[in-house]
Amino acid sequence: MTSPKEALDLGLAVFDITGTVITNTEAVADAFAAALRADGIEITAEQLQPWRGASKRLAIRSLIQSRSSAAPSREHVEKVYADFRDEVRRRFEAEGLRPISGVEDTFAWLRGRGIRLAFNTGFDRDIADLILRTLKWEQGRLMPSSAAMRWPKVGQRRS
DSSP: OOOHHHHSOOSEEEEESBTTTBOTHHHHHHHHHHHHHHTTOOOOHHHHGGGTTSOHHHHHHHHHHTTSSSOOOHHHHHHHHHHHHHHHHHHHHHHOOOBOTTHHHHHHHHHHTTOEEEEEOSSOHHHHHHHHHHTTOTTSEEOOOHHHHTOOOTTOOOO
16 A cells, blocks of 8 residues: 555745745735826736736736836836835734744644745745744745746736
8 A cells, every 4th residue: 555655746836925835925016006196106916816826926927018008117117016015014013924824733733744834936045034033934845936937827918
């Protein structure tokens, strides 16, 4: 008979962070909308939905460009991104972070079977590190983000 460890022949499990292992997705969406609003762009939750999990800079650039005839400058995108990053950091620090029910048990189960954990995210390293430190998940490895790798979210079209 095959043991569970033999049946599960994995060496690494990779998890997205927001919405997959933490529940504070409203803080991210609110921070994103606030940063865009400060730049004069109103966005609905429905318009933001396709950008969940994607590079935040790519989303900002695309959303600004969709409301303008010209592509935004790098400086413009970076200013809006800095506003987003500052607001999401403030929200995470003020409200704390909550793992989705069962996630920590799942991590313990995987680690108990010798399976390493890694995390992927559309956040920059500083926000990802804040999340991992706050939840005391530093023992997981942080994979290059979709922002760094310029990979689209699964199911998302690249333009």
